[in-house]
Amino acid sequence: MLFLTIFFGLFFGLFVLILGRLLFSRTAPADSGARPRVSILVAARNEQDTIERCLTSLCRLQYPPELLEILIADDASTDNTAAVVERFIEGKPQFRLLRVRHQLGTARGKSNALAYLCRAASTDYFLFTDADMALHPHWVQTMLAAAASDEQVGIVTGITTAAGRRFGRLQGLDWLFGLNIIRVLSDLGLPITSVGNNMLVTRAAYESIGGYEALAFSITEDLQLFSRIVGQGWHFRNLCETCVLGVTVPQPTTQHLLRQRKRWMKGAVRLPASLSLLFGFYGMFYIVLFWPGLLAPAVLLGIYGAKIICQTLFLHLTLRQVGRCESLGLLLLYEPYLCLLSVAVVGYTLWPGHIWWKERQYQWAEG
Template sequence: MRARRAPRSLDARPRVSILIAARNEAATIERCLTSLLELNYPAEQLEILIGDDASTDDTAAVVSRFIADKPQFRLMLIRHRLGTAQGKSNVLAHLSRAATADYFLITDADMALPPNWVQTMLAAAPEGVGVVTGVTTADGGLFGRLQGLDWLFGLSIIRLLTDLGWPITAVGNNMLVTRAAYESIGGYEALAFSITEDLQLFDHIVSQDWGFRNLVDGQVLGVSVPQPTVQCLLHQRKRWMKGTSRLPWQLSGLFGLYGAFYMVLFWPGMLPPLYVVGLFAAKLLMQTLFLLITLRQVDRRESLHVLLFYEFYLTVMSVAVIGYTLLPVSIQWKERRYRWAEG
């Protein structure tokens, strides 16, 4: 990994390009654009590029109305492919070519970003660092808040491993990539198609010896619109599971230990009942404390009963996701279907 220099000052204001791939996001994208309009960053130093990926709803019309009197925004209609890119990676390939800044900040149309997002991400990208990942949560009712805890739990673990120097992954809804790092791998148009394009980009950038950072900080906390139903969540997680085969052994090992814990704990007759109760209580206590620490780091709060219920949610969803992943059904993403082999 390239040597890291001192972080960039929060007072620095270089020009940045914010890239948003959008397909059928008419219901959510105005929320995202409003948050970008409210950034504490000079508008003349922002270039916000929205790529409409052949939407079949009113996404383009919603965006056009919103940006009509805002010169820092620009809508691009993406209708042809660049190289090997498809879907979201194709849109980002087009937007990256059109971008004029040396820093690309990438987010999704269903995200809302905090006011100091740009300068805090930039501060984590001194010379030699090619990719920075922010932190994400979700809001809404109980189901959405549990998804938000899922985001925070997973990204906090990834941040801990990253701080140890282990390259794990980046998350494409809250990510900074330098132009130099992006161009060093030839861009998305030079990569084989992947439905986990963020992990793919991260892997290739790190392979070129660029540094990486993962942040857990309220200044870079993006809030996603939660998946509305269990079925939608399973579709999302099946796509994510496709990327687990590319994860480093450190994170795969943690997933394996997590599964083994429940197998050992609840296997009939393997452990005395008192041991089962004690181990389960210890795991629940440590998990809850970890989430409380993470919530404090990102300036969020959650009720204790939701934190405790998260254990039930996590157990049930883990089993459901594994079962759904094993089913011979296609991966659905942005109203397109992909076979497991081609993803």
Template sequence: MLPVHGFFVLFFAVCGALLLRLLTHWRRPRPARARPRVSILLPARNEAQHIERCLRSLAALSYPPELLEILIGDDHSTDDTAAVVRRFIADKPQFRLVSIGAPVGLARGKSNAIAQLTRQATADYFLLTDADMALAPDWVQHMLGAAEIDRPGSRVGVVTGATTATGGVFGRLQGLDWLFGLSVIRLLSDAGLPVTAVGNNMLITRRAYDAIGGYEALAFQITEDLQLFSCVVGAGWDYRNLWHRAVLGVSMPQPTVHCLLEQRKRWMRGTGRLPWFLSGLFGLYGLFYVVLFFPPLMSWPFTPLVLGLKVLLQTLFLHRSLRQVGRREPLWLLLLYEPYLALMSVLVIGYTLLPGHISWKERRYAWAEV
């Protein structure tokens, strides 16, 4: 039993350290005093159902409209995405619909849409989001503040905001998943350990983007946001991960378990490119169930006590993470997250191991290609 006890000592030491850091290391981001022109880039493919929600949030930004350039890239949609966008932006000069053309350079799919939007953009700061997102009113100035635009010579090249999801119980559990993972990433980033950016809530400076040649110069990867972040940081640029209600984006959830599994299979493709310390943390967390419920090791009262301690620390972590971004969830939902996480962990691993393509935005990618 000594190796088992050693595993749980390590597990709870890591969980306790993360919770302690969450409680003691949190700073409110400051908005930028300067008001430069910015380009908001919104790639969209078959998003007629959700994109107006995103456009309404962008129209409601507290940043001066005359300093906003909001470019929506219609990436060969086969639904009414373009028509919905045209109706909405008809009387809003800061918005512009761009038809995405043939791939440029090495870019494909979403990375090609972003590459073409950057070529159309005229500002020195790019803010990226997705069509199923709704952003906070003060999003722009707080993301710019983290980029330290008021400080001459700043080397901050990429900034990531916070993301959660909304909807019914299934959607809110997905929101807790977003918050849990991104909160851990933020803590690691604040400790000087670069992990990743998230493409639905990200700022990248034109200087940093151009320094790596843009997406058209990068070998195609399906996890394009992780790729961009890694290249920018690898080129010597600094990074920031923010955690506050002013930079919170609220995503629409995946509507079904199958859609969620497709999303997570795509994410799992990028896990091999994550830094070792984050992969180690996720691996430690995933092994918890394997070790705890391995039949020869299960015992009373050891097994329920260990599971109860995990749920307690996890619930405290989620509660504090929610409060820091201005959200609340009832205790029963925070407790429900544990069986949801256990079940989804098994399903995602099993689904990822199944042979077949990765489906994303009604396009199919072979695992070996990405």
């Protein structure tokens, strides 16, 4: 009984601490008005159905077009991605399409396309996003303000969600839940990770590690880049607010979602111990709660209900921070979604098989 009291006391104590940090978290620095030239970098492979949405959102950025250098790398697409891009960027001088032709250093796959983009960029600020993302019109200046708040900041991370039907919006809640936990921890000074679909890196920080072509190959290249930059002594910022919100296209099927999460699980083994322990502790909740004979049914239901209330409140506050809302029904549905997805991801990850990333196949041991 003492063990249960300590375990659930720690669990809800951590939740209260995180909720308190969320309520009183710092906001992004105010826009200073400075408008340097920036490079927006998009690696694309077989994105003919999504990339025009991304490019349209980049056209809507409230930033002087003449100060934008938007580079798109066609990473050996086997569909009409390049043709879609060429048609869209015609008459738009701030856009340029690059075709990835050969390998740079140790980079492979998407990392190689990103290395190409960074070599071609001519500014001091690299803003990374994915071909299936749509960004807020004030994305550039808000990310820049965070970088300019401290001359030692080398990497800034925005926040991501997903839209669409119920399955897509549940994925969006999952993005927000995980990324805002990471943001709360980063506000406490814990370096966790960056996310490559919504990220700013200064040229100075990027060049201090030799770029992607100097890194050992990894299928979680954003985590690797973040770790190396922070390891060089650069500071970091993780943001959660409307102006840095990116909306990704959700995974269309359960199989696609499991493939994505298996790749993420590969990266999770390299996460800092603090986050691994936190998420491991969170996962242990279900094992302890539902272990046969440990708790009376009424107590079990009371503890489970308290957990759902805390989790729903966290999601509600996060949604409010990024200027979005969801129905109470969907917020409550997130709990069974999270349980089922967690079990499925563990099973799918342990089952022998390849990792699929950008329609390429990798072994678990790679990167």
